[in-house]
Amino acid sequence: MSVTLADRPADAAAPSGVPAAEPTLVIDRAVKRYPNGAVAVRGVTIEVGQGELVVFVGPSGCGKSTLLRMVAGLEDVTEGEIRIAGRRVNEVEPAERDIAMVFQNYALYPHMTVRQNLAYGLKNRRTPKAEIARKVAEAAAMLQIEDFLDRKPSQLSGGQRQRVAMGRCIVRDPSIFLFDEPLSNLDARLRTQMRLEIRKLQRRLGVSAIYVTHDQVEAMTLADRIVVLNGGRIEQVGAPSEVYARPASTFVAAFIGAPAMNLIPAELADGALRVGPEAAAFAPPPAGLAPGFVTLGLRPEKARVAPEGARPGGLPFVLDAVEELGATRLLHGRAAGAEMVVAVDAAEPVPAGALTLHADPADLHVFDAVTGARL
């Protein structure tokens, strides 16, 4: 039931880089249906490899937390199977699953000291006292919480509580860490710092992890692979750069990246992509597409504005507002009857006068107007 540090080298001995016979975690066509008929997860299949950090991201109610709790054993699996290290765990108690979890509100035991909090799980596993002391000391050193070991959670700051919650996971020495929006209770600066620490720690320990968040920046920065969920289904799985560069649907396109991608209704007709009420030709058609209605996607940071007449083509752009972000400047406006955002370098002067919007055809994403799928 317990994987101790001593057991670990057996796993580590497997040649790295070569995919193991069985990934650390397999979620196989998992479905979660509540007794009242509501369906939170609709047949999700994901594999998490050894040492991989996979981020589940999506808006609230997309099923990402439910899926994580199914892996933890806090929610029953209605259909499908969950395997951890090759073992079916659908019917296994959370404590026997070889997992560890960080909760959104940390869920530290308020009446126990930090030391007791870290030791509690080991104590319940009847780990020898000397070993508990050694593991707690190890984890405390790793997280730099040695000075707080005899304090209670109420005497700690948010960041320190966060570390204790992580420590509770580390001492368990699990095959997989589960993080349920662990940074959402911290302020922005601390969040950025802890994000990096979580990443470093997970790399150092080489333990697989699932990280649930609704924050796409966290998802982009942390993940080896991102799983974008929507309405209980997977929209896209891929490396952060891939999800950013080639969003599989308008949902992913709008969700990943800040500010969000501009989406413009368009029509592919007469040998051009035409947009707006006047059906102005905006770009040459991408190869291999049948004429019809599409949705055009253009990242704000890829869009360009120019004074009218300075560059051929382009759409008339009406500038409504300017947002300063420091390094960049966001130009909010309208083009072809749609709201558009353009991100420009703050070093460039704020454009004035009549403007046109331009885009490199290679930067345009084309989606099916009805299904939203990438074409």
Add this chain to the structure above:
Amino acid sequence: MTALADPASVSDPAPRVRPVNRARQRVQIAHHVVLILGVLLMCGPMAVAFMSSTFDPVVIHSEGLQIGWGGEFLSTYETVMFKGGGFTGEVTGGLMMWNSVLLGMGFAVGKIVISMLAAYAIVYFRFPFASLAFWVIFSTLLLPLEVRILPSYEVVQSLGMLNTWSGLILPLIASATATFFFRQFFRSVPDELLEAARIDGAGPFRFFVDILVPLSRTMIAAIFIIMFVVGWNQYLWPALMTTDEGMFTIVRGIRQILQVWIGANIPDYNQALALAILAMAPPALVVLVFQRMFIKGLVETEK
């Protein structure tokens, strides 16, 4: 900076501040008058009873209740505490107090244990008709002891538990009030604590003992205060269940002493009053001691 500006800047804020202070003072004085009146109202009779108990019964009989120090304190309280009374001549105030402590403790501890377990079952376990079970427990509040005292006596009697401590305590140990309080408290404990404990391998028993009971400390203290006083003040129930003088509680003793010692002479008013004071002291002490814990617990909210 200038000579003219200085007095202005000094005198300007002063008149503005003073009326505010005066108004606040007036309000505070009013508050204190109300509070002091309240204290007099609550404590006056007790003080009179205590002071009267130090006088000779003849003085009390002829001149009424006394204010001041009568000088009979030691002899009166010694008689009350240690002199045997009753038909057997073996009942002392000390024994009766001890009996009351036993009853109060038995009540308080028993009720806390039972109601915590009941609330734990209702809140954390899914069983059919759980909420119905809770409301059935809760509805027993509508049936006070006095209404069901004859059937209760019947049950205790038929079980042969008259004149036993278990017969005195067990039939009253279920408490809807305490169950309700613990239920409300358990519902306010975040679910994540339970989930974290499950991941940490704590079963239902360990979760209860290791997490829930320590978290409930302040609730336990509060319920203990209430239930100890309830148990201590029981009069009708022990009067019915126990006839053995060795089990008399001090609340019954007050009446008993007056009744037994009324001879052809003046009743021992001083002893009755002394006994009343002694009967009041322990519950007051329990409240004082646990209140400190209670407030401390409220300040360090841990959840």
